[in-house]
Amino acid sequence: MYQYDTHDQTMVDARVAEYSDQVARRLAGTLSEEQFRPLRLKNGLYLQLHAYMLRVAIPYGTLDSRQMRMLGDIADKYDRGYAHFTTRQNVQYNWIKLEDSPAILADLASVGMHAIQTSGNCIRNTTADHFAGAAADEIEDPRPYAELLRQWSTFHPEFDYLPRKFKVAIIGSETDRAAMKLHDIGIQVVKNEAGETGLRFYVGGGMGRTPMIAPVIRDFLPPLQMISYLEACLRVYNQHGRRDNKYKARIKILVHELGADEYRRQVEEEFAHVLTLGLEPPPAELARIKAQFADPGFDPAAPDAIDLSDPDFKLWVDQNVHAHKVPGYAIVTVSLKPTGGIPGDASADQIRLIADIGRDYSFDELRVSHAQNIVLPHVKKADLYAIWQRLDAAGLATPNLDLISDIIACPGLDYCSLANARSIPVAQKIATRFADIGRQHELGELKLKISGCINACGHHHAGHIGILGVDRKGLENYQLLFGGSEGADTSLGTIVGPGFTEDGVVDAIEKATDVYLAQREEGERFLDTYRRIGTAPFKEAIYG
Amino acid sequence: MVDTLIRLRDDAASTAPVVPFADLGEASNATAVRLSPGDDARALLPLLDRLELVEVAFPAYTDGRGYSSARALREHGYTGELRAVGDVLIDQISHYHRVGFDAFLPNQPITREAVDKAIHTWPEVYQRTVDGRQPIWALRHG
Ligand code: SF4
Numbered sequence: 076m077y078q079y080d081t082h083d084q085t086m087v088d089a090r091v092a093e094y095s096d097q098v099a100r101r102l103a104g105t106l107s108e109e110q111f112r113p114l115r116l117k118n119g120l121y122l123q124l125h126a127y128m129l130r131v132a133i134p135y136g137t138l139d140s141r142q143m144r145m146l147g148d149i150a151d152k153y154d155r156g157y158a159h160f161t162t163r164q165n166v167q168y169n170w171i172k173l174e175d176s177p178a179i180l181a182d183l184a185s186v187g188m189h190a191i192q193t194s195g196n197c198i199r200n201t202t203a204d205h206f207a208g209a210a211a212d213e214i215e216d217p218r219p220y221a222e223l224l225r226q227w228s229t230f231h232p233e234f235d236y237l238p239r240k241f242k243v244a245i246i247g248s249e250t251d252r253a254a255m256k257l258h259d260i261g262i263q264v265v266k267n268e269a270g271e272t273g274l275r276f277y278v279g280g281g282m283g284r285t286p287m288i289a290p291v292i293r294d295f296l297p298p299l300q301m302i303s304y305l306e307a308c309l310r311v312y313n314q315h316g317r318r319d320n321k322y323k324a325r326i327k328i329l330v331h332e333l334g335a336d337e338y339r340r341q342v343e344e345e346f347a348h349v350l351t352l353g354l355e356p357p358p359a360e361l362a363r364i365k366a367q368f369a370d371p372g373f374d375p376a377a378p379d380a381i382d383l384s385d386p387d388f389k390l391w392v393d394q395n396v397h398a399h400k401v402p403g404y405a406i407v408t409v410s411l412k413p414t415g416g417i418p419g420d421a422s423a424d425q426i427r428l429i430a431d432i433g434r435d436y437s438f439d440e441l442r443v444s445h446a447q448n449i450v451l452p453h454v455k456k457a458d459l460y461a462i463w464q465r466l467d468a469a470g471l472a473t474p475n476l477d478l479i480s481d482i483i484a485c486p487g488l489d490y491c492s493l494a495n496a497r498s499i500p501v502a503q504k505i506a507t508r509f510a511d512i513g514r515q516h517e518l519g520e521l522k523l524k525i526s527g528c529i530n531a532c533g534h535h536h537a538g539h540i541g542i543l544g545v546d547r548k549g550l551e552n553y554q555l556l557f558g559g560s561e562g563a564d565t566s567l568g569t570i571v572g573p574g575f576t577e578d579g580v581v582d583a584i585e586k587a588t589d590v591y592l593a594q595r596e597e598g599e600r601f602l603d604t605y606r607r608i609g610t611a612p613f614k615e616a617i618y619g
Numbered sequence: 620m621v622d623t624l625i626r627l628r629d630d631a632a633s634t635a636p637v638v639p640f641a642d643l644g645e646a647s648n649a650t651a652v653r654l655s656p657g658d659d660a661r662a663l664l665p666l667l668d669r670l671e672l673v674e675v676a677f678p679a680y681t682d683g684r685g686y687s688s689a690r691a692l693r694e695h696g697y698t699g700e701l702r703a704v705g706d707v708l709i710d711q712i713s714h715y716h717r718v719g720f721d722a723f724l725p726n727q728p729i730t731r732e733a734v735d736k737a738i739h740t741w742p743e744v745y746q747r748t749v750d751g752r753q754p755i756w757a758l759r760h761g
Contacts, residue, residue: 082755085743093740097710113681114710196681226745226755232717233690233748236683313687314659352694354747356756363759 076137076440077222077367079187086229087184090191094118095177102174119190120176123490127171130193131183135203135221136164136443140434143441145186147426153179158426160411160419162483162534164202164443165193169490191229196237198228204246204253205444208368209406209452211398215264215272217247219364220301223356227302234309238316239324241309253445254537254561256280256289259326260308267295274298278308278338279330282531286567287327290335292342302355307346311338371438371453377403381456388463390512391474396459405459407451408444409466410473410481414510415503418484419447428469436462446483448476478515479523480506483534487527487544488551494527496544496551501525504581518588521601537561539602540587541568542580553580557587557605557613571610572618586616623728627721628700633672660688667697677705686718693719693749712737719749
């Protein structure tokens with residue numbers, strides 16, 4: 076994976092120095108809170124309901140054991156012994172003191188990490204397929220492009236005050252594991268008929284108040300024009316994106332209002348100009364980055380068989396282990412969704428344990444998935460049993476990946492100042508209601524996602540079952556959506572009917588799963604049955 | 620308001636009246652113009668030879684359109700004074716400078732010393748813009 080050179084290190088060190096100076100000015104009173112606010116936000120420091128929250132970037136979700144260990148140490152040293160992994164492959168600390176924040180950034184910088192552009196109306200941390208470089212179905216590892224993009228977007232002077240925040244996701248497989256079409260820009264590495272690599276650009280997707288699936292704006296772009304094309308896409312947006320209404324300011328609205336064809340035309344015109352400016356890093360730079368993402372030294376003789384005689388182990392392998400591109404290896408997902416736990420939370424000890432396992436068994440590499448779990452991307456099948464035992468002893472081997480209790484939930488009203496309703500207790504109640512793992516397996520793949528308000532950080536539009544917290548005359552109320560999906564078959568969920576109380580929504584979900592079990596045909600997931608039979612039978616069971 | 624114009628240029632400041640972009644059609648001999656956030660800077664391209672001052676208004680620092688306007692003018696060869704006017708804050712100065720501004724007229728006074736320091740916030744940069752600095756990728760590959 077990518078390692079900082081002295082140039083990259085210089086940049087994060089400069090940031091720590093700049094930020095430390097800003098905090099000192101704030102603490103001394105020469106900066107007012109009003110003046111300081113945009114500055115701290117540029118460093119990912121939010122003021123939440125009860126304390127400051129610090130959001131740390133994990134570029135394209137990839138990190139090594141040293142970095143992971145540091146995340147655990149920071150949780151112990153500056154927080155309450157926990158960290159929260161987010162749907163954007165970032166990590167958040169919820170109980171931070173302002174005066175500690177420069178020291179935290181310095182600790183992060185010592186392992187090549189930062190909180191740059193994890194907030195504000197700028198280009199945010201780029202996300203990527205969490206199985207990148209390991210997935211059996213991959214065309215090309217997308218992370219070298221993501222790293223190129225990270226560098227280009229870091230302190231980009233022109234795009235620091237866009238109409239609204241800007242999120243890019245990049246994948247290199249046919250299977251979309253990064254909800255790429257629901258981003259401001261989604262990039263897919265593709266091959267053309269001649270076998271050449273190119274980039275397909277989807278522009279103008281998003282969730283939030285007005286969810287939209289991004290249209291294709293460029294079908295095939297030579298990879299060595301990516302930065303120039305991004306410049307063009309962003310310039311058109313920066314000039315013409317709406318600034319009169321915060322809810323209409325995302326690029327999806329611009330693309331929608333102009334129409335994909337007109338937006339494309341404007342981008343192509345700008346692109347032709349940008350190409351004359353020499354903004355593109357040379358091929359040698361992409362080659363330098365690619366070399367750092369080269370495959371680790373896989374053992375060609377690694378045995379492919381797994382001894383599955385332990386039934387609990389088998390359950391976990393069946394659910395949480397995926398095919399790897401190299402025989403004898405596998406991809407492990409460590410679930411951060413124990414029954415009744417807080418989705419995406421991990422204790423400092425758990426984080427350090429996962430770091431150690433990554434170091435010992437996964438070529439020192441870890442990933443954070445947008446489903447708020449941790450991935451060990453390159454594990455020998457022969458080591459799976461030992462890994463499982465170590466995870467199980469730490470409460471990290473819940474065999475529930477993609478099942479109903481593998482819930483994505485935003486922080487909600489427990490932490491977030493924008494929330495209408497709590498997300499975490501709902502997630503906990505649902506997971507507890509369906510605690511029987513046999514029942515969960517019977518229900519099969521069922522992606523459940525919860526947001527505490529319309530901003531949709533919990534991706535509720537993209538859940539097979541989505542829950543949206545709303546405020547109903549001062550009371551927390553929950554709307555239920557069915558039929559969303561974020562993969563190759565991206566679709567947006569639709570609201571089933573009137574909202575529910577916290578307990579009511581759990582009951583309604585149980586009724587919906589009963590309908591599914593009664594009506595499903597061979598091989599159908601909940602989503603497939605819903606798409607086939609429509610809303611009516613579910614409505615009937617829930618409200619009838 | 621105290622005049623707090625800070626110029627990073629050696630030539631004498633323009634004394635020409637500054638014409639709003641919308642009135643440019645009537646003032647066909649104007650040499651100084653002011654762009655507001657919604658104005659399309661590219662409409663000035665045919666006039667670049669004649670202009671000696673372009674003011675770019677920032678009614679609020681959060682409206683970043685002026686960054687694109689400035690950079691576009693420089694990319695198309697404008698060499699006159701490019702002045703950021705309005706809600707211009709010290710913590711944004713380095714970005715302004717990178718997209719081509721060489722003069723600042725902030726609502727709240729800033730010292731020349733602070734501006735010089737701010738411009739050197741970043742010892743290195745990742746992007747090629749119009750400030751002539753070599754990006755990190757160029758340093759890496761010579
Ligand atoms: S969805 Fe709303 S409540 Fe949840 S984290 Fe985002 S802004 Fe906060």
